[in-house]
Amino acid sequence: MTREPISPNQAALRAHVIKSLAHPSRIQMVDALSAGELCVRELTALVGSDMSTVSKHLSVLKSVGLVSVEKRGLNQFYHLNCDCLADFFCCVDAISVQHTRNLQAACCQ
Amino acid sequence: MTREPISPNQAALRAHVIKSLAHPSRIQMVDALSAGELCVRELTALVGSDMSTVSKHLSVLKSVGLVSVEKRGLNQFYHLNCDCLADFFCCVDAISVQHTRNLQAACCQ
């Protein structure tokens, strides 16, 4: 039952995926896309950056396979490829909630 | 049943946590720490960077509350504060496995 440590290679793979989610705008986009496909204009309105910026964020998400695109008419519709993100964000939120709680406990004692 | 989109603020909070895990060395460290506490020297041996670099990585993890420290003698023992990371990495790995599969399918067709 001795646990193998993760290989540097697998750590790099994981880091690559995690990096793609390590930006507020990309998190907002992925969250919105979990409710259904959206085009770039809609996502741009959501995050409030320049459309070129949003497009580049989307290409980051696409590069790790988190989203895919379908072209219909003038629009590129992006949709989410992952159904486990709820668990992912659940853990992320648990960490920040826990941390906030610790900070408060530390400052109010 | 209309889903509220995430607020920019909460997206920023999440991004902060996710960023702390968006580095191969920090992933290796967190993985190792999930099996029990380790001191900086041991973590340095694990990831193979300069000890000062490792120390800075640890302060990133500490800043989001993922790890905490206990000083005993000359050593600082770091331990993991989160028990949901397995789910987190499970999702991350699912994304990269899926992506690898898609890439192979695309290149072999």
Added chain:
DNA sequence: CGATTATTTGGCAAAATAGCCAAGTATGGA
């Protein structure tokens, strides 16, 4: 075809991250 809308790409400057070395701090031992 020319105009309009939707999106991507190139290019650049600003900001954030990473990693090393050197120096500083802290603890335990001779």
Added chain:
DNA sequence: TCCATACTTGGCTATTTTGCCAAATAATCG
């Protein structure tokens, strides 16, 4: 007290990431 070990911090450079603008591409419409 002097020294070695363990760790953190400061400082600097190199790299990466971000975000805007302008220009290019693509598809639809008149």
